Amino acid sequence: MSIDPKTVSRIAHLSRLKIPEAEQAAIAGELSKILDWVAQLNEVDVTGIEPLANVNDMAMRRRADIVNDGDKVKDILANAPAHTANFFTVPKVVE
Amino acid sequence: MSKLTDLTITEALAGLDAKKFSAVEIAEAHVKAMGSDAARGMNAYITETPELAMKQAKEADARRAAGKAGAMDGIPIAIKDLYCTKGVRTTAASKILDNFTPTYESTVTQKLLDSGCVTLGKANLDEFAMGSSTISSAFNPTISPWSGAEPAKAARKLVPGGSSGGSSAVVAARIAMAATATDTGGSIRQPAGFTGTVGIKPTYGRCSRWGIIAYASSLDQAGPITRSVSDAALMLKVMAGFDDKDSTSVDMPVPDFSAAIGQSVKGMRIGIPREYRIDGINAEVNAAWDRGAQMLRDAGAEVVEVSLPHTKYALPVYYIIAPAEASSNLARYDGVRFGKRVMGEGLNGMYENTRGAGFGKEVQRRILMGTYVLSAGYYDAYYLKAQKVRRRIRNDFEEAFKNCDAILTPTAPSTAFAIGEKQDDPIAMYLEDVFTVTLNLAGLPGIAVPVGLAQNGLPLGLQLIGKAFDEMTLFKAASALEKAAGFTAKPAFVA
Numbered sequence: 001m002s003i004d005p006k007t008v009s010r011i012a013h014l015s016r017l018k019i020p021e022a023e024q025a026a027i028a029g030e031l032s033k034i035l036d037w038v039a040q041l042n043e044v045d046v047t048g049i050e051p052l053a054n055v056n057d058m059a060m061r062r063r064a065d066i067v068n069d070g071d072k073v074k075d076i077l078a079n080a081p082a083h084t085a086n087f088f089t090v091p092k093v094v095e
Numbered sequence: 096m097s098k099l100t101d102l103t104i105t106e107a108l109a110g111l112d113a114k115k116f117s118a119v120e121i122a123e124a125h126v127k128a129m130g131s132d133a134a135r136g137m138n139a140y141i142t143e144t145p146e147l148a149m150k151q152a153k154e155a156d157a158r159r160a161a162g163k164a165g166a167m168d169g170i171p172i173a174i175k176d177l178y179c180t181k182g183v184r185t186t187a188a189s190k191i192l193d194n195f196t197p198t199y200e201s202t203v204t205q206k207l208l209d210s211g212c213v214t215l216g217k218a219n220l221d222e223f224a225m226g227s228s229t230i231s232s233a234f235n236p237t238i239s240p241w242s243g244a245e246p247a248k249a250a251r252k253l254v255p256g257g258s259s260g261g262s263s264a265v266v267a268a269r270i271a272m273a274a275t276a277t278d279t280g281g282s283i284r285q286p287a288g289f290t291g292t293v294g295i296k297p298t299y300g301r302c303s304r305w306g307i308i309a310y311a312s313s314l315d316q317a318g319p320i321t322r323s324v325s326d327a328a329l330m331l332k333v334m335a336g337f338d339d340k341d342s343t344s345v346d347m348p349v350p351d352f353s354a355a356i357g358q359s360v361k362g363m364r365i366g367i368p369r370e371y372r373i374d375g376i377n378a379e380v381n382a383a384w385d386r387g388a389q390m391l392r393d394a395g396a397e398v399v400e401v402s403l404p405h406t407k408y409a410l411p412v413y414y415i416i417a418p419a420e421a422s423s424n425l426a427r428y429d430g431v432r433f434g435k436r437v438m439g440e441g442l443n444g445m446y447e448n449t450r451g452a453g454f455g456k457e458v459q460r461r462i463l464m465g466t467y468v469l470s471a472g473y474y475d476a477y478y479l480k481a482q483k484v485r486r487r488i489r490n491d492f493e494e495a496f497k498n499c500d501a502i503l504t505p506t507a508p509s510t511a512f513a514i515g516e517k518q519d520d521p522i523a524m525y526l527e528d529v530f531t532v533t534l535n536l537a538g539l540p541g542i543a544v545p546v547g548l549a550q551n552g553l554p555l556g557l558q559l560i561g562k563a564f565d566e567m568t569l570f571k572a573a574s575a576l577e578k579a580a581g582f583t584a585k586p587a588f589v590a
Contacts, residue, residue, distance in 0.1 A: 008463070015422065015466045016429070016443065017459055018451030030521060031464060037522055038411040038477070044484050051482030052489060053313060054343065055299050055538025056563070061342055075198035081436035088431050093442050 002035040003028045099124035100269040100590050104170050104326040107272060111159060111169050118159070118169025121272075122152035122213050125171045128270045128590030129215060136247025137588070139237045139255075139264040141176045142184050143216040151213040158211060166333050168211025173271035175262050176217035177224055178204045178317075179306040183214075187308045188222045188232035191428050191435045191453030201306025202338045203275065203317045210333045215271050218261030222455045223425065224282055224310045227527035228517070229260025231457045236514050237261050239290060240268035240586035241553055251513040253553070256286030262320045263290040269590045273321040273330055277307060279314045280413050281507075281531025284543035287320050288506030288556030291545040291584055293327045293573070294320040298564045299538035300345035302331075303338030311420035312343070314413075314535040324544065324574045328352035331566070347564060355570035361395030363572060366499030370406040371530060377509045383555040384505050387546050390579035391503065391572065401495040401502065405488045409533040410525055412488065415468050415481035416536075421458075422465025428453060460521065489537040496562050501572050504530050506543045506556035530558060540566050542573045546580040554584065 005024040008031070012019040019027060073086050082089045099121050102110065110116055126145040128134055148171060155169035179185050179197035186192045200208070208214070221231040229237040236252075237260045243249030255264035259276035263286035266274050276283040278296035287294030295318045302317040309315060319330040332353065337346040367388060372381070388398045430436035430449030439448035454462065468477035495502065508529060517523045534541045540561045545554045557576065561569040 003467070007467075011463050011466045011470065013447075014470065015462050016426075016446040016450055017454070017462060018439075018447040019459070019463075027460070027463065030460060031467065034414060034464060034521065035467075038415055038481075041408055041411050041415075041480055041484055044405065044408055044487065046480065046483035046487065049483045049486050051479055052486035053482060055313070055489065055536075056343070056345060058300075058343070058345070063339070072198075076432075078198050079195055079433035081430060081434070090431055091438065091442050091445055 002032045100128050102272065103323045104167065104272055104321065104329055105323065107170060118152040118155035118213065119149070121169060122148050122171055125215055125270060131590060133245050133588055134268065134270050134590055136245060137238050137240060137264055137268065138235050139219055139261040139268070139270070140173065140216040141186055141188065141219050141234045141261070144183055144214060147183070148213050148215050155211050155213060165209065165211035167207065167330065169213060170211070171213040171215050171272050172207065173215050173218040173262055173265045173274040174204055175220055175259055175275050175277060177220060177277055177308045178275055179308065180204055180217065183217065185217065185308070186234070187224070188220045188234055189454065189458070190233045193233070193435070195433055199306060202303035202340060203307065203334045206333055206336065207275070218265055218274055220261055221258035222458050223308065223421070224258040224277055224279060225421070225457050225461055226257045227281065227285055227524055228254040229257040230254060230514060230518065231455055233455055237264050238514070239264055239511055240588040241290065241511060243587050246588050253511040253513050254289065256289035256511065258282040259286045259320060263287055263292055263294070266290070266292050266320050266322060267586050268588055273319055273326055275317065275334070276320045277315055277317050278535065279310050279417060280535050281528035283318045283320060284531045284541055284558055285507045285527060287543040289511040289554065291554035291582065291586070292320050292322055293324055293542065293544055294318065295327050295331055295542040295566070295569070296534065296540060297331060297335060297566055298540045300343055301335045301564070303336070303341040303344045305338055305340040309424040311417040312424060313420060314417060324570060324577045325353060325356045327542065328356055328570050350567055352566060352570050355567045356574045358571045359395060360391060360572055360575045363396040363501065363568070364499040365391050365396045365398050365572065366401035366495055366502040367398060368401050368403045368406065368495065368502060368504060370403050371504045373508070373529065376505070379549045380505045380508060380555060383546055384503070384557060387503055387557045387576060390576055394575045394579060396572070399499055401499055403491040403495055403533070405484065405491050406533060408484050409488055409536055410529060412481045412484050412536060413528070413532045414464070414525060415477050416485065418461040418465035419469050419478050420465070422462045422469065425458070425462055485536050488533060492537045492539060500568050502560040504558045504560065506530060506558045510549045510551060510553035510555060534560055539563055540569055542569050544573050544576050544580070545582040546576065547582065548584050
């Protein structure tokens with residue numbers, strides 16, 4: 001098995017996902033199965049092959065460095081679960 | 096005159112021009128169809144917008160009367176609920192966005208609105224477009240109109256494919272004339288194949304992704320699902336085009352795809368990839384594939400064998416790259432700026448509770464997988480390796496296209512399966528995309544065309560794959576295939 005429940009707990013925290021401890025073993029099994037399946041990629045010789053990130057091999061386009069949008073505070077806050085005045089509010093971070 | 100809900104876009108536009116009926120009459124027929132018990136039983140719409148549709152239809156009639164009609168003026172369509180629509184709730188079929196109302200419109204839906212489309216509602220999908228069945232929607236599965244005259248009461252409730260299953264179901268059932276969809280690994284073409292409709296995923300970069308909720312950004316593309324190849328050509332022309340707001344959008348002229356319809360395929364070379372003869376594929380699917388090749392041969396094309404040696408690695412590559420990109424894209428759902436919030440201990444507790452409660456099982460699985468393959472110590476072994484094999488897959492296509500103009504394959508390994516099947520094993524579900532996913536990795540366009548019915552009475556589809564930005568050849572070959580196949584079958588339930 002490639003992934004154990006402890007690893008699930010670690011990546012769940014990295015992902016900021018609450019996974020109840022009782023489910024971690026089952027998820028470890030599922031992910032291990034998928035990882036075992038993708039391991040067939042080890043058969044492929046990729047010597048000298050560049051990784052492909054953008055299919056059109058485009059250089060990132062640049063735009064002029066000018067303000068072209070903004071002043072939309074109301075729109076930006078419209079779907080916020082909680083806000084005060086022009087700020088998003090979150091649980092207390094600094095004691 | 097045939098029923099207004101049964102018209103293709105091309106027929107409806109001709110009728111509107113000839114004043115045989117109005118956009119309001121077309122909209123009324125569709126709104127009524129959408130509201131019937133049998134239609135609602137399909138659960139194909141997450142949000143219906145009948146009032147908006149009627150308002151848009153009135154405006155469409157006024158524009159046409161004034162001689163200012165757009166390319167799709169008065170055509171009622173469904174919008175996959177992954178496209179942000181200004182003032183209309185947009186959920187991505189996830190609980191985490193069940194109360195999200197965008198304050199902006201996606202570029203593609205804006206183009207459709209500018210062309211005069213009437214929007215009936217937001218179509219169901221797999222949560223965040225992750226799936227091949229529409230079962231993983233937090234708003235319950237969509238049931239295919241092919242299941243029975245009353246889909247919700249059928250003994251075997253068939254899936255409409257996925258992730259764009261709401262889109263394919265409403266188009267097949269005649270409760271929308273066409274629909275927008277998106278395709279990351281097959282999510283336009285597989286649902287089109289399962290429902291006897293036409294779906295095209297254009298070349299990566301052809302349509303703007305701006306305002307479409309992101310799943311895997313290097314693979315996602317928008318496209319239409321329609322009931323004919325000519326409708327797909329017409330609608331894609333409206334949806335496509337350069338957009339400054341999407342840095343991967345390609346600045347190239349959009350050809351008049353409709354001009355390709357009905358053109359001769361004489362002398363065209365159609366490749367048949369030998370690696371797509373996979374064990375365990377339904378014999379009827381292979382037989383339909385052979386018949387499709389014969390149809391194109393009879394129409395004057397030359398059929399040649401080609402080789403795509405890395406085909407078997409496409410799904411494993413996809414299930415590293417797509418979850419990796421998804422884990423990054425879905426980091427934005429943190430309960431702070433939009434969407435659901437579930438309180439917890441401190442900020443981290445809030446993040447974890449929000450995301451634990453807001454995302455469904457498959458979405459969580461992909462986020463975990465993506466986080467794992469990107470995490471320290473595993474990045475090179477999984478992610479980088481997958482990106483390298485991805486290039487080999489694209490190189491395979493470049494080699495194959497030296498010897499042919501388009502490639503013909505099945506759309507999916509079987510006809511539609513039923514809800515409850517293939518759900519225990521994620522990998523069995525992933526195999527649904529075996530014929531479609533290679534194109535997303537290579538960025539190439541592909542179109543699904545229905546070519547017949549299997550013995551179980553369900554549609555069989557074939558896929559044509561084109562060179563990058565050569566959708567014209569695809570439309571040419573697809574229209575020849577459509578004409579030769581003469582597919583006219585309708586689902587057990589039509590509105």
